[in-house]
Amino acid sequence: MIFWFEKHNKISGAIVILIAIVIFYLSSLSFESTSSGGFGWKTIVYHFYAFFFLSLFLLIFLVKGKFQKRNFIFLALILSISYGISDEIHQFFVPFRSFTIFDIFVDLAGVLFAGYLYLLIILGKKTKNKHIQGKSISKKKGIIQKKSKIKKKNTSMKHEFKIYFLLVIALILAFGIYFLIISLYVNPFLENYSDLNRGSKILQFYQETEDCNQIYYWGSSSIKEDIDANLIDKINPAYCNYNLGNPASTPLRRLIELKPTISSKPSAVIFGVTYTSFSDNWLFPYDQYALISKDIEKKEIPIFYNETYKELLSMNELKLLLYKRKFIAPATKNLLEHIRSKFFKTKNPSYFKEYNQDFKSEGILLQETEENDPQFNFTLENKKDFSEYAVPPKENIEKSSFEFIIKELSKNNIKVIIVEAPMNPLLLDKIDSESKDNFEGYLKNISEKHKISILDYTSVYDSNYFYDGHHLNKKGREIFSQDLGLEIFRII
Numbered sequence: 001m002i003f004w005f006e007k008h009n010k011i012s013g014a015i016v017i018l019i020a021i022v023i024f025y026l027s028s029l030s031f032e033s034t035s036s037g038g039f040g041w042k043t044i045v046y047h048f049y050a051f052f053f054l055s056l057f058l059l060i061f062l063v064k065g066k067f068q069k070r071n072f073i074f075l076a077l078i079l080s081i082s083y084g085i086s087d088e089i090h091q092f093f094v095p096f097r098s099f100t101i102f103d104i105f106v107d108l109a110g111v112l113f114a115g116y117l118y119l120l121i122i123l124g125k126k127t128k129n130k131h132i133q134g135k136s137i138s139k140k141k142g143i144i145q146k147k148s149k150i151k152k153k154n155t156s157m158k159h160e161f162k163i164y165f166l167l168v169i170a171l172i173l174a175f176g177i178y179f180l181i182i183s184l185y186v187n188p189f190l191e192n193y194s195d196l197n198r199g200s201k202i203l204q205f206y207q208e209t210e211d212c213n214q215i216y217y218w219g220s221s222s223i224k225e226d227i228d229a230n231l232i233d234k235i236n237p238a239y240c241n242y243n244l245g246n247p248a249s250t251p252l253r254r255l256i257e258l259k260p261t262i263s264s265k266p267s268a269v270i271f272g273v274t275y276t277s278f279s280d281n282w283l284f285p286y287d288q289y290a291l292i293s294k295d296i297e298k299k300e301i302p303i304f305y306n307e308t309y310k311e312l313l314s315m316n317e318l319k320l321l322l323y324k325r326k327f328i329a330p331a332t333k334n335l336l337e338h339i340r341s342k343f344f345k346t347k348n349p350s351y352f353k354e355y356n357q358d359f360k361s362e363g364i365l366l367q368e369t370e371e372n373d374p375q376f377n378f379t380l381e382n383k384k385d386f387s388e389y390a391v392p393p394k395e396n397i398e399k400s401s402f403e404f405i406i407k408e409l410s411k412n413n414i415k416v417i418i419v420e421a422p423m424n425p426l427l428l429d430k431i432d433s434e435s436k437d438n439f440e441g442y443l444k445n446i447s448e449k450h451k452i453s454i455l456d457y458t459s460v461y462d463s464n465y466f467y468d469g470h471h472l473n474k475k476g477r478e479i480f481s482q483d484l485g486l487e488i489f490r491i492i
Contacts (some may be wrong), residue, residue: 002121005060012061019054020083027091044322047103052110055080059118073115080111101332102178102325109174182324189331190291190324191356193349195221195247195364198356199288202244203295205359206260212240215488216261218254219272221247222421225471228361228478232485239267239489242359248283250276251402255302256292256313258405261414268415268492270484271405274423274458274470275389275431275439278398282388289313290323304401365467366474373468380426380469389431391438399442406450417491418443420456422480427469428459453491455484 005012058080062072084107091097190197217227224245232241246253251273261269276282289312301313315323337349354362409416420443447454457480465476472480 002060005057006064009061009064012057015057016054016061019050019057023050023054023083023087024090027087027097028094041322043103044106047106048110048113050110051080051084051107052114054083055111055114056118059114063118063122073119077111077115080114081108084108084111098326099329100325101328102181105174105177178325179321181328182321186324186327186331189334190327192351192353193334194327194330195352195356196287196291197352198246199253199292200295201357202246202257202359203260203292205242205244206257206264210240213238214264214266215239215241215268215270215492216266217241217243217245217270217272218249219245219419219421220249220274220276220470221245222274222470223272223419225363225365225467226422226477226480227484228481229359230361231478231481232488233360235482235485236489239492241485243361244359245272248285248288250282250285251278251398251405252304253285253288254405255304255401256296258302258408259300262408262412266414268417268488269409270417270419270488271402272419272421273402273443274421275391275435278391278396278402278439278442279388280392280396280398281390286312287326290315290320293320304397304404363477365471368467371467371473371475372464376424376468377426380430383430386430386432389435391435391442393434393438403446403450406446406452410450410452415492416450416452417488418447418452418454419484420454420458421470422457422461422466422472422476423459424463424466424469425459426463455487457484 005015055076058076059073062076081104084104087107088099088101088103092099215232217223217229222245224243224247227243227245229241229243233239286308289309293313293315294317296313298314301310305313334349337346340346341348350364350367352364355364406416443454446452460483461472461476461480465472465479467473467476
């Protein structure tokens with residue numbers, strides 16, 4: 001078949017163009033992240049074979065099966081992998097797509113294998129031509145033909161073995177390189193320079209709690225940054241306070257922690273909420289669910305989660321390993337920021353290792369030198385869309401999860417107190433009155449229905465006490481922690 005395409009060279013060129021167009025078209029498609037983040041064996045197979053055939057037909061078009069033109073093999077390989085890199089750059093500008101280094105490695109494996117295969121083919125043809133020339137000169141046709149058939153058969157078997165062997169080697173090499181990238185490059189980034197690792201640390205915390213009257217503080221980064229549990233410990237030493245705030249956390253995300261929380265038997269859970277806690281338009285925590293899959297019992301995944309979240313939470317080690325390739329780009333960006341800070345004296349990237357595993361007082365904003373974010377006012381003035389703060393009037397999955405958690409905790413004699421986390425009044429003024437009414441009305445209804453206390457700190461503090469829209473600065477943090485601690489112990 002390959003010889004036919006070499007003979008009809010223009011058809012091979014047309015196929016190259018067609019494959020390139022198809023690759024470009026598929027890369028132009030925009031789709032939201034799926035449960036696997038778009039990563040898996042299907043993706044690997046697509047990238048490998050798409051660039052295998054692109055490279056193979058380009059080799060056929062340029063070399064035409066002639067050993068004298070074997071130097072064009074290198075050119076074809078360079079062109080093919082260059083197209084692969086340009087394809088990833090193209091995806092960087094497509095919504096919901098990204099530049100992924102691992103895809104380039106898979107493309108490269110396909111291109112190299114096509115090069116090996118085609119080189120073997122033209123070397124085989126050269127050997128075959130020598131046999132044909134030998135036969136025309138020799139007088140002993142019968143013996144020579146017999147030997148030639150045996151040699152041809154042996155040569156064919158050797159070539160076939162080499163092809164399969166090289167395919168296996170290429171796949172092993174590609175996966176080995178990928179494994180090293182994840183182990184030595186991505187995992188340290190997640191451990192030290194990303195808050196995505198905090199969810200896993202919180203789940204581990206529930207297994208190692210102390211034997212004391214524990215109080216857990218739940219919520220998003222507003223709780224994590226705004227509460228100093230060490231200060232609250234000093235107010236009443238009879239209790240052990242733990243700050244379990246987690247960036248982008250919502251009631252739905254907290255569901256996965258419900259069973260281990262009940263098992264650890266805290267005296268109370270202080271549930272911090274803001275407008276985003278009940279919004280339908282906030283973040284989609286695909287990465288957070290994927291990264292805690294190794295820390296949860298698969299059979300205990302709550303029924304509230306949709307199929308996408310269930311699949312993420314059910315990942316085995318291999319799927320999680322493949323999923324982590326999406327963090328290669330952020331890890332590289334972080335590395336470049338480190339290099340830039342070293343040579344150009346710019347700000348160092350935030351360091352999250354202690355932050356992720358601390359449950360007392362460590363906040364990432366403590367690493368900041370300014371009391372107020374110098375970019376906050378400018379960003380707020382130019383922000384047009386505040387839909388992430390829109391609280392719907394009707395029931396949604398976040399509200400259902402919130403009430404379910406309160407019921408389960410109360411049923412297990414764990415006291416629940418709702419805290420409306422502080423917000424910068426400059427940001428609060430931008431939120432529409434309907435969302436404010438829906439938020440307050442819903443919490444009031446929950447409070448009356450389940451007979452639990454609400455502490456409202458939404459508009460208590462002046463903007464001077466805030467670093468940005470949602471997070472208090474060091475002074476505000478100290479004041480809020482003292483105020484909140486006194487109120488909590490009054491209720492308890």
